Amino acid sequence: MIMKALLKLKTGDYVLLALIVAFILFVAYRVEGALNYNWNWAPIPNYLIRWDEDEQRFVTNFLLEGMFTTLRVCFYASIMALVFGTLLGLARVAKNLAIRMLARTYLEMLRNVPPLVILFIFYFFLSEQLVDAFGIERWARKIARSETAEYWSFFFGDMRKFPALISGAFVLALFESAFVGEIIRAGIQSVGKGQREAALSIGLSWFDQMRYIVLPQAFKKVLPPLANEFISLIKVSAIISLISVPELTFRTQELASATRLIFEAWLTTAALYFVICFGLSYLFRKLENRSAVA
């Protein structure tokens, strides 16, 4: 695909590319002179995977662990967001005015406040109380000490960090559900009126209409935008580093301040985010093309 694009380049394009490369080289040269930064990439791979002497095998280290936590949080958050979002989408097209108004209020509140502010409000006001009220902290600590800890940590990472992880996932889900809800509402409304009428005419209840006729068609139509939402969720998830969820951004901050490898650490993390997000969007595009053919 890239080769094909290269073949299409015209003289003007080459001139433009040359100018851009020259500009980048110039900036790099100036920065190199002015910044006086000692690049040291050698320790970085060690923070991704390291050789464990005791177990005689490679194990994931600091940054990669953080990446897994990011993926875990995003996975749980998107499942919750899908559930909340579907309910919200249904509420937005409900017959009942009160339900529609409530849904609209929820949506506008979440859409018009910065995610970071929502995060802090939720974390400091609500999450602390809820975690306490449900005894989540005590429960998680007990599991962290128990023999099944390894099994649990596959799903949730370090169990001692479980309360923060779950708060993070929940607040991301809240924030994301507003967008997912709008996508699903659009999907529901894109299903023709005739489908509802046909379902009504054979006597299906409202629930069955939604469950068997409307939502399956709606989901199929909005799968591409939903996939994009999931990718953007991964990027937004960096904010939960601020409530000490040990995900990728949080780990990078720790690493950068402990080792002073500031540029190297952040560039590595940027590359990790890029690989995940670009990889996923490439994958989704492939799947989409395939389902379009089928």
Add this chain to the structure above:
Amino acid sequence: MNQKEAVIELQGLNKFYDKFQALKDVDLTVKSGERMVICGPSGSGKSTLIRCVNRLEEHSSGRLTVNGFELDENTKNIREIRQNVGMVFQQFNLFPHLTVLENLTIGPKRVRKMSNDEAEKLARKYLDRVHIPEQADKYPAQLSGGQQQRVAIARSLCMEPEILLFDEPTSALDPEMINEVLDVMVELAESGITMVCVTHEMGFARKVADTMVFMEDGEIVETAPPEKFFTNPDSDRCRAFLDQILDH
């Protein structure tokens, strides 16, 4: 015919869309087993009328009784009536994400609480009746328009309704497919089911109708048996309409 009971009764039915009045004081009675064909120019309220009967449209005033149940705000009545009244649409409205068989079984399974096997047996029986048993596992988009409409008829039949409503069932079809659908409808008519049919297919109407109804501007202008309707209608408007559509 006379001693048969009325299954659909409309008394002084009005329907407004904002200020526009789609139905004006309509009185109509359909008896059990009757085959009624409603015709009239477009915008005359034919579709609105039959869509009121299973409450896809809400009537604004008047009384509408189906099978002795009055159609009003009572949702229990509405569902009761919908189970006994099948409807076939101009645009078929098959469920595109389900196979033909699933299109047919979903009503029996979800509404009539049948088991998988029972529902499938029923579905295959009615697919046979509309002469396309071999298409059971295809998706609607893989069928021709005529086949899709026959599936839609079979889907209604799977609810084993006492009344079938047809809303211009052949208007969206290519000419060469109209007959295969009409043939199925003629067979249905002979089975004794109550049918109310909005259509411009006058050949079909002549063949099966017990009663012809002519509507214009939201009013019923003429109700007559087909012999009288086609040869000697009372109203000039009806005559003019028939001249127009029978002329060529």
